Amino acid sequence: MSLENCAIEDHLHSSGYKTERIGGVVNVHDPIHSAVTGSSELVVTGWRLKEIRTIGQAWAFIEERS
Structure with missing residues (x-):
């Protein structure tokens, strides 16, 4: 477990996102939103997994969804 992966996970968790590791790479559960009729x-x-390899990508992921 690398220190950068720990920092990525900590940052994503503190912003309310669920993560998991696949092959040593951090993946974040990216929510899929749909409109409610009326x-x-x-x-x-639903959720799609998005691979996050650097802390910069984690920041960008969170900023895009804010």
Whole structure:
């Protein structure tokens, strides 16, 4: 377990994202949102795994979803 992977996971967890490691690479569960018929609300309908290899990618991932 590398220190960078620990930092990536800590940063993603502190922002409310679930992670897992596959082959030593951090993967974050990226929510898939869908519109509710007759409403302006979005709901989470699934998850896709996104590979995060650097702390910079983790920051960018969080910023894109803020």
